[in-house]
Amino acid sequence: MNTLYERLSPVVRHLPPSGIRRFFDLASQMQDVISLGVGEPDFVTPWHVREACMYSLEQGYTTYTPNRGLPELCVEIAKYLTKFGLTYDPSHEVLVTVGGSEAIDLALRALVCPGDEVLIPVPTYVSYKPCALLAGADVVELPTYAEDGFRLTADALERAITPRSKVLVLCFPNNPTGAVMDKEDLQAIAEVVRRHDLFVVSDEIYAELTYGSQHVSIAAIPGMRERTVVVSGMSKAYAMTGWRIGYAAGPEPIISAMLKIHQYTIMCAPHMAQRAALEALRNGDDERDRMVESYDRRRKLIVAGLNEIGLPCHEPRGAFYAFPDIRPTGLTSEQFAERLLLEQGVAVVPGNVFGDPGEGFVRCSYATSVELIEEALRRIRTFVEHLSYHPVR
Amino acid sequence: MNDALRLKVCDLLHENAKLSPETIARMLGEKPDVIEKTIEELEQEKVILRYSAVVNWEKLPVNQVTAVIDVKVLPQREVGFDAIARKIYRFDEVKSVALMSGGYDLQVTVVGRDLREVSRFVSEKLATLENVTSTATHFLLKTYKSDGVIYDDTDGERRLMITP
Numbered sequence: 001m002n003t004l005y006e007r008l009s010p011v012v013r014h015l016p017p018s019g020i021r022r023f024f025d026l027a028s029q030m031q032d033v034i035s036l037g038v039g040e041p042d043f044v045t046p047w048h049v050r051e052a053c054m055y056s057l058e059q060g061y062t063t064y065t066p067n068r069g070l071p072e073l074c075v076e077i078a079k080y081l082t083k084f085g086l087t088y089d090p091s092h093e094v095l096v097t098v099g100g101s102e103a104i105d106l107a108l109r110a111l112v113c114p115g116d117e118v119l120i121p122v123p124t125y126v127s128y129k130p131c132a133l134l135a136g137a138d139v140v141e142l143p144t145y146a147e148d149g150f151r152l153t154a155d156a157l158e159r160a161i162t163p164r165s166k167v168l169v170l171c172f173p174n175n176p177t178g179a180v181m182d183k184e185d186l187q188a189i190a191e192v193v194r195r196h197d198l199f200v201v202s203d204e205i206y207a208e209l210t211y212g213s214q215h216v217s218i219a220a221i222p223g224m225r226e227r228t229v230v231v232s233g234m235s236k237a238y239a240m241t242g243w244r245i246g247y248a249a250g251p252e253p254i255i256s257a258m259l260k261i262h263q264y265t266i267m268c269a270p271h272m273a274q275r276a277a278l279e280a281l282r283n284g285d286d287e288r289d290r291m292v293e294s295y296d297r298r299r300k301l302i303v304a305g306l307n308e309i310g311l312p313c314h315e316p317r318g319a320f321y322a323f324p325d326i327r328p329t330g331l332t333s334e335q336f337a338e339r340l341l342l343e344q345g346v347a348v349v350p351g352n353v354f355g356d357p358g359e360g361f362v363r364c365s366y367a368t369s370v371e372l373i374e375e376a377l378r379r380i381r382t383f384v385e386h387l388s389y390h391p392v393r
Numbered sequence: 394m395n396d397a398l399r400l401k402v403c404d405l406l407h408e409n410a411k412l413s414p415e416t417i418a419r420m421l422g423e424k425p426d427v428i429e430k431t432i433e434e435l436e437q438e439k440v441i442l443r444y445s446a447v448v449n450w451e452k453l454p455v456n457q458v459t460a461v462i463d464v465k466v467l468p469q470r471e472v473g474f475d476a477i478a479r480k481i482y483r484f485d486e487v488k489s490v491a492l493m494s495g496g497y498d499l500q501v502t503v504v505g506r507d508l509r510e511v512s513r514f515v516s517e518k519l520a521t522l523e524n525v526t527s528t529a530t531h532f533l534l535k536t537y538k539s540d541g542v543i544y545d546d547t548d549g550e551r552r553l554m555i556t557p
Contacts, residue, residue: 024555037555044551126557175557297405297420304419347555370409374416 015130019353023337027347034376036364037347039175041320043239045276046287052279053272061271067263069096069247070274076281077247084207085220086230088249095255095262096269096277100205100233100246105131106258107201107229107248108167112137116166121152122355123323125175125203138164143357146314146325150179154188161192167199170218173206176354176363177323178316183216190221199254200228205246206319208237208288211296213317219250226251229258236319237288238280243273295320298366298373305377306364309384320367323351327360329387337362343386344379395431398423402431403440410444447542451535459488459504459533460511463497467524474498477524486514497529508532 005013020037027033044050068074074090081088088094097103104127112118114136120128121142129139140160144150157168168189172181181189193200200218207215219228233246248258262268280288302322306313311324326336333350340346351358366373398421405417414432418425435441450457466477474492481501482490489502501519505511511530520528536544 018557020555020557024553027554033554035552035554038552039556040552042552300422301416301419349555349557353557370412370416370420 011134011136015133018126020126020349023341023347023349026338027341030341030345033341033345033347034368034372034379035347036366036368036373036376037349038365038367039321040241040367041236041239041291042367042369043291045238045240045243046280046284048283048287049238049240049276049280053276056272056275061275063271065096065268065271065274067268068094068259069269070271070278073274073278073281076278077249080281081230081249084215084217086217086225086249089252092252093249093255095248095259096274097233097246097248097262098266098269099235099244100203100231101127102262102266103229103231103233103246103248103258104128104169104201104203105134106261107231107250107254108132108135108137108169109261110254110257111167111199111201111229113166115164117162117164119157119160119165119168119198120355121156121170123150123174123176123351123358123361124169124171124354126354128169128171128201128203132167132169137166140165141355143355144177144179145357146361149314149317150174150177150323151181151185152189153185154192157189157192161196161198165196165198167201168193169201169203171203171205173210173215173318175206175319176321176349176351176358177314177361178319178321180210180213180317181216181218182213183221186216186218186221190218190224193227194223198227200224201231202228203231205232205236207232209292209295209320210318211292211299215318229254234277234280237292238277238284239291240276240280243270243276245269245273245277295367298368298370301370302364302366302373302377305373306380309377309381311380311384320365322364322366323358323361324364325360326362329384331387333359333362340380340383344383346376346379346383398427399431399435399440402428403435406432406441406444410446447540449536449544451544456506457504458507458511459502460515461531461533462501462503462515462519463493463529463531464499464501464519464525465497465527466499467526468498469524477522480522481519484514484518486511486518497527 074094077094078088078090108131112135116137117140118132118137119140119142121144132139142156142160144152202218219225219230229248229250231248234240303313306324310328311326313322313324316322333352337348337350349363351361401421405412414428415425418428468474469476478490486503488504491500493500503511515528515530
């Protein structure tokens with residue numbers, strides 16, 4: 001007789017467990033931990049947005065919304081996306097989802113047939129691969145390297161393509177590396193994508209968090225709009241992670257297919273959170289820009305600090321993560337993260353959980369206060385100096 | 394003079410005066426000596442007047458009464474309100490003086506040990522000044538937020554320790 005576990009779906013059984021879980025459990029048991037492991041803003045959602053949500057509750061907006069999302073929210077999203085040179089019809093080409101996460105799941109399920117290959121540049125955010133596997137795809141990981149600033153090169157993409165290649169998933173600005181793809185980089189990728197008739201699912205959730213350059217969407221490159229689903233949301237730019245409001249924008253047939261799955265599985269994103277998102281998009285730009293400036297200052301602080309300690313850190317041009325190279329210590333990512341946590345009480349995320357090429361790096365979120373960043377840097381310095389007296393063999 | 398840099402430095406120091414020039418330099422991507430020089434200039438030009446802590450006095454065992462006083466004055470030829478404002482702000486008890494538009498002219502904040510002390514100051518010193526035509530004294534009962542700082546802020550860390 002099979003055990004209960006063995007009777008579960010083999011696809012789910014074979015999904016790798018989250019690499020973060022172990023560190024989370026370890027860190028949670030400890031006192032006085034400074035966490036650089038948090039993947040969300042340290043700001044509370046701006047008050048005017050919270051207040052708009054409360055007002056919507058007072059007004060009794062507690063019902064379902066249309067499956068696609070509030071029409072006026074779809075209009076605001078379409079209007080917002082024009083800043084990246086993207087034009088979408090809000091009544092057919094925009095879909096409000098439960099976080100960007102749902103949009104990624106929907107896009108992959110809508111596009112992928114069993115046996116198709118989904119190409120994912122790594123290191124990257126952890127959910128694309130499981131979503132692709134759950135959709136029945138085979139995953140092909142495309143390693144990116146520190147020497148290229150963790151950008152995907154057209155050459156690497158070209159070499160990985162087979163007749164089964166179907167979808168390329170992009171996440172730039174990137175979690176965990178902070179890498180940004182410039183227009184020229186994307187043009188080169190787009191050329192390959194068009195030639196092989198691929199689709200692109202472009203997760204642009206960190207689009208607002210770029211430093212020194214404006215975000216470029218691959219959908220804005222000629223010939224890409226008709227084959228790209230742009231995924232984004234309110235979480236990172238407006239400090240609204242817990243509200244779970246994301247969206248997808250793309251060609252009508254793909255969005256309609258995603259809408260079909262969404263209406264059967266989710267019905268609609270939470271109504272009051274959609275009202276809050278409306279307020280954020282209409283009146284939240286000033287606060288958003290202030291938050292971005294604040295991240296930028298902390299970014300410079302942590303990158304300079306890590307480099308001084310002797311952990312080489314390329315300049316992360318987006319998101320809110322530094323991704324230092326810890327190979328000079330002779331430790332693996334997991335060893336470094338675990339020992340740093342146990343010996344100095346600083347939590348970082350080992351780079352390998354974001355894909356094999358993340359080995360030798362750790363992710364440090366700088367979405368935390370200046371005081372804590374400085375204290376964390378002091379502790380990391382102590383840790384690294386202690387190591388150099390006691391080299392690892 | 395780099396106005397943008399001066400503004401950024403003031404912005405950071407206003408938020409947290411304990412930031413070292415080295416930290417500010419890193420945060421703004423400048424050299425420490427540039428920041429040190431900028432701060433020195435700002436101090437000399439009296440753009441930065443003082444570095445002080447925001448204190449919630451209610452949490453300390455001190456007897457202290459704060460009054461906000463609306464003062465109406467007769468402006469004087471050539472010196473307007475400035476001469477009378479100067480006379481008022483020289484008093485140690487006076488913590489702030491501002492010229493206001495609207496129903497009165499000067500808003501004066503006075504701190505004393507108790508009600509009697511503040512009342513005596515108003516009736517004997519302030520109201521008797523030449524050109525002061527009326528005063529309305531409001532005693533401050535509780536400060537909730539001052540200069541952008543919420544006093545009983547409960548905003549602690551609410552995030553999970555590690556998230557992807």
